[in-house]
Amino acid sequence: MQYSCLMAVDRDHVLRSAAALLTRKATATMDEVAKAAGISRATLHRQFAGRDALVRALEALGIEECEAALDAARLDDGTAQEAVRRLVGELERSAGLLAFLYTENQLFEGDGQHEGWARIDVRVAALFRRGQESGEFRIDLSPAWLTEALYGLMASASWAVTEGRVAAKDYHHMIVGLLLGGALRREEP
Amino acid sequence: MQYSCLMAVDRDHVLRSAAALLTRKATATMDEVAKAAGISRATLHRQFAGRDALVRALEALGIEECEAALDAARLDDGTAQEAVRRLVGELERSAGLLAFLYTENQLFEGDGQHEGWARIDVRVAALFRRGQESGEFRIDLSPAWLTEALYGLMASASWAVTEGRVAAKDYHHMIVGLLLGGALRREEP
DNA sequence: TGCATATGAGACAAGAATGTCTCACACGAC
DNA sequence: GTCGTGTGAGACATTCTTGTCTCATATGCA
Structure with missing residues (x-):
């Protein structure tokens, strides 16, 4: 199942995308962050409990x-x-x-x-x-x-x-x- | 009536207070800005159409x-x-x-x-x-x-x-x- | 093929901030 | 005293974001 591996890869990719977006627009929405990472808002919420957790x-x-x-x-x-x-x-x-x-x-x-x-x-x-x-x-x-x-x-x-x-x-x-x-x-x- | 004079003085005081507050907390609410200036939110809105106008x-x-x-x-x-x-x-x-x-x-x-x-x-x-x-x-x-x-x-x-x-x-x-x-x-x- | 898991899409309520409104009150001018 | 003006307080609808939920679907493994 490679749980940790898959999760880690996705998580890292999301973080990179979020960093790139928030660097340009610090007030970006969770929805915008999700779109920037190419995932849905639901999935973003599954990986990070909320905006605070993401930051x-x-x-x-x-x-x-x-x-x-x-x-x-x-x-x-x-x-x-x-x-x-x-x-x-x-x-x-x-x-x-x-x-x-x-x-x-x-x-x-x-x-x-x-x-x-x-x-x-x-x-x-x-x-x-x-x-x-x-x-x-x-x-x-x-x-x-x-x-x-x-x-x-x-x-x-x-x-x-x-x-x-x-x-x-x-x-x-x-x-x-x-x-x-x-x-x-x-x-x- | 001294329209412009009174308005200008208040306006300047509000701006100074807002600047002092927003410098410390850039995400301060219109309500907080009003309180910091010692006026009500209604009066703040009468002087500045909205947050954008204030900024x-x-x-x-x-x-x-x-x-x-x-x-x-x-x-x-x-x-x-x-x-x-x-x-x-x-x-x-x-x-x-x-x-x-x-x-x-x-x-x-x-x-x-x-x-x-x-x-x-x-x-x-x-x-x-x-x-x-x-x-x-x-x-x-x-x-x-x-x-x-x-x-x-x-x-x-x-x-x-x-x-x-x-x-x-x-x-x-x-x-x-x-x-x-x-x-x-x-x-x- | 059948099953499990993760995902995407979207609905939904809750909360916060905003913008607008009304009304009562205080202050100064006449 | 009376009037006009500005103000404070608060109600209200609106909007935006968030967080949670359900359900259908796709993907991977046995």
Whole structure:
């Protein structure tokens, strides 16, 4: 019967479709989500009890991908600067989903956010702190702010690409270039 | 009878209250908006035909404050770097409202966004372009991206301050410091 | 072929938010 | 005092979304 396998595959496909749709239209209906996934609303409800459950599943997916990206980026290897570059590269695939979840968290106050985000925040902030302690990064910008700025730049870049204001191929360089180097021109690159 | 005067005062007060509330809870109800403004839902409906009208009025207010900030910042005076610093300072008061409108624009696709934003985008992008042409800013980051990044950093900083992750007093330095200088430590500040 | 399971389509009620309406009341002007 | 105007409170219908339900159908396995 291959219960778990079939279920898992469908579930993942639905989640991907939902993420792609909600990234563009955060207020999409359950009916629209179902149509986007190519299934009926009834089936969508059978897999996710309700809209909340769907969003929470997306959140879990986002956290999972984030932590996978954090692992793959090997934040403790090499210089902090190199680690940041790797991290942005690893997170690029999930940028749309993360942008959606980022605003979703701002949108609905309270309810206490998922502990997973706190774990991720800690790891990213630790990377920036490591860069400060090694002398790579300036110390007048707190790790918390650099972490927040990374999220914000990723979301902005994701939207800008979606709306065609910037080119998708520049995604990585735009974020890393600005986050690390800033807009000012320097003598020695 | 002082028609216009009284109406204008109330209208402005309602808009300010709505902006303050919607900044924290973007999905607030018309009833909540009315309560926040200290008026009844009926009166709110008399001033703004509906939720759309309210949001569009807030958008007009945001555009107005943005353009006022652009004027006050005298973008053509002095170095581009100084102009950016002045601009961020002038926009700080409106940061919450602008963060709300920024996400609102991402949230509801299509419907064609207000032309005012295009005018503002042009002016901000022109500032970054001026900085590039004068040799102050690096040229591998497009003015369009720098503009988008400014919005994203302002929104991120606004949320981070609201949620207490960073201090409000650091707002200006966080944005300007990162946008212009980036995270990397430099030999000559 | 026969059976089980998952799905799609649609009906249905419940809830929330909106927009419109009426009515009573307070306030200021005359 | 009286009138006109704006306001608050609340009722009401409407709309949209959601969540649950039933039933017919297709797909896969024995």
